[in-house]
Amino acid sequence: VLGAACAALAAVAAWTLTVHEQHLAAPADRTASFALADGSRVWLTPGSAVTMRATLLGRSVALDGEGTFDVKHERRPFAVTAGDVRVVDRGTLFSVARRAGQTAVILARGAI
Helix, strand or coil: HHHHHHHHHHHHHHHHCEEEEEEECCCCCCHHHHEEECCCCCEEECCCEEEEEEEEEEEEEECEEEEECCCCCCCCEEEEEECCEEEEEEEEEEEEEECEEEEEEEEECCCC
């Protein structure tokens, strides 16, 4: 019981630490570029979408489709999840694509 109570308290604490949440999507017929709440930037291919959740402890992005990320350097980690692949950024420029059950990551600058 104590373990369940602690887990519930931790979940509530994590939820209340949310600083910002964004849902962004590119139209089906063209690419789109968006500024994220933390100052990072994402370019999405047609029909792709992201949900970014920034907390005091970290930044996480759920990707559906393909996106290129130019991540603002800061102490909080920046993680992109696409399917079963999770990419943790160290302040870089990189692309993640999830198509037909396959995920590809291309590093353009920096380290992930």
